[in-house]
Amino acid sequence: MKTNYNKLLVAIFSIALFLTACSNDDDHGILAPEVTMDIQDQALQLSVGDNSTFSASNQNNSVYTETWSLGDSIVSNADTYIFEPKNSGTYNLSYAAVNEAGTFAYEYTITVLPKLRPITDDSKAFVTALLDFWPAPGQFINKKPGNLESAEGIIGGRGLVSLGGWGGSVTYTFDHTVLNHADKNDLIIYGNAMPTFSEPGVIYVMQDDNANGLPDDKWYEIKGSGHDLEGTDRAYKVTYYRPATADGDVPWEDNNGNTGVIAKNAFHKQAYYPEWITEDSYTISGTLLSDSNIDMSNPSYITSKPFEYGYADNTSGGDQIDLADAIDADGNPVNLSGIDFIKIQTGVQANMGWLGELSTEVTGIADLNLID
Ligand SMILES: [Ca+2]
Ligand SMILES: [Ca+2]
Ligand SMILES: [Ca+2]
Ligand SMILES: [Ca+2]
Numbered sequence: 001m002k003t004n005y006n007k008l009l010v011a012i013f014s015i016a017l018f019l020t021a022c023s024n025d026d027d028h029g030i031l032a033p034e035v036t037m038d039i040q041d042q043a044l045q046l047s048v049g050d051n052s053t054f055s056a057s058n059q060n061n062s063v064y065t066e067t068w069s070l071g072d073s074i075v076s077n078a079d080t081y082i083f084e085p086k087n088s089g090t091y092n093l094s095y096a097a098v099n100e101a102g103t104f105a106y107e108y109t110i111t112v113l114p115k116l117r118p119i120t121d122d123s124k125a126f127v128t129a130l131l132d133f134w135p136a137p138g139q140f141i142n143k144k145p146g147n148l149e150s151a152e153g154i155i156g157g158r159g160l161v162s163l164g165g166w167g168g169s170v171t172y173t174f175d176h177t178v179l180n181h182a183d184k185n186d187l188i189i190y191g192n193a194m195p196t197f198s199e200p201g202v203i204y205v206m207q208d209d210n211a212n213g214l215p216d217d218k219w220y221e222i223k224g225s226g227h228d229l230e231g232t233d234r235a236y237k238v239t240y241y242r243p244a245t246a247d248g249d250v251p252w253e254d255n256n257g258n259t260g261v262i263a264k265n266a267f268h269k270q271a272y273y274p275e276w277i278t279e280d281s282y283t284i285s286g287t288l289l290s291d292s293n294i295d296m297s298n299p300s301y302i303t304s305k306p307f308e309y310g311y312a313d314n315t316s317g318g319d320q321i322d323l324a325d326a327i328d329a330d331g332n333p334v335n336l337s338g339i340d341f342i343k344i345q346t347g348v349q350a351n352m353g354w355l356g357e358l359s360t361e362v363t364g365i366a367d368l369n370l371i372d
Pocket of ligand 1: 180185322
């Protein structure tokens with residue numbers, strides 16, 4: 001009897017010990033994270049230049065590891081994170097508090113809008129500053145209308161600048177953000193095209209997405225009607241070489257191995273290779289447009305019919321451009337609220353005999369909605 005009683009005591013003690021061990025294994029005294037977020041709204045909107053402070057508060061003195069992630073990147077392991085977006089876009093910010101006993105998680109979707117420069121009573125319709133003039137060689141280069149003075153001549157109004165052969169470009173800014181109005185054209189680019197003589201220039205636009213006033217953001221091409229034509233190539237490159245003498249033709253080679261020259265003609269005797277470029281060659285990249293509209297079958301009456309829409313120096317009277325036609329590098333449409341910078345680049349590569357090389361001219365660039 002005594003023995004049985006001792007066995008029972010041992011059994012009871014063992015069970016008690018087992019239960020104690022079990023309960024210790026269960027939590028070690030650990031509490032699952034109980035957290036509240038000071039910003040509860042999970043869909044937020046900010047503008048570039050704004051910042052927002054996110055905080056998580058521990059509600060039960062539990063001990064845990066905290067992680068703030070922006071997309072796939074961990075951005076903080078503290079209880080607070082200051083979000084200062086440098087670019088517009090949609091951001092996913094997530095917070096997690098984790099320990100052995102559990103996880104607390106919270107997610108935000110933050111829409112960051114670009115900072116638009118407003119139109120004021122003083123805003124000018126026409127571009128207000130030249131940012132870059134980088135022509136290709138050509139018959140008008142190194143004199144009017146193909147010099148720096150010509151490029152500056154369309155600031156604030158009308159003038160005339162020629163960009164030289166394929167790839168030559170000029171870049172300007174406005175004193176305000178040119179808005180992309182829904183279902184409306186937004187820009188007008190004046191040139192000197194005639195009904196049977198267009199010299200289409202590709203148009204690129206940029207939003208000052210990081211709001212620093214510099215054109216260091218992304219260029220988007222305006223998709224014109226020549227985009228899908230045979231011969232259009234969005235990854236084209238040409239290298240121009242300084243000729244041995246100033247009166248020589250300017251040789252070029254493209255990234256497909258083709259070679260040619262910007263040929264001298266009798267009307268323009270100056271050097272065609274830009275004199276201010278100190279290197280003996282330079283390479284330009286951009287979009288090459290199809291030359292299928294050019295008809296040289298009658299050498300004394302060479303014609304270059306316009307594309308339907310979407311280019312500079314294309315139709316007489318000025319080319320209206322819809323910012324809704326902007327596409328990214330992959331050809332996908334982009335939804336721009338407005339643009340701050342514009343670049344125009346000679347788009348067709350053609351030697352038109354006695355007329356010389358095809359070269360885009362620009363005589364004015366304006367916000368269509370500020371033109372009376
Ligand atoms: Ca528009
Ligand atoms: Ca910028
Ligand atoms: Ca021209
Ligand atoms: Ca022209």
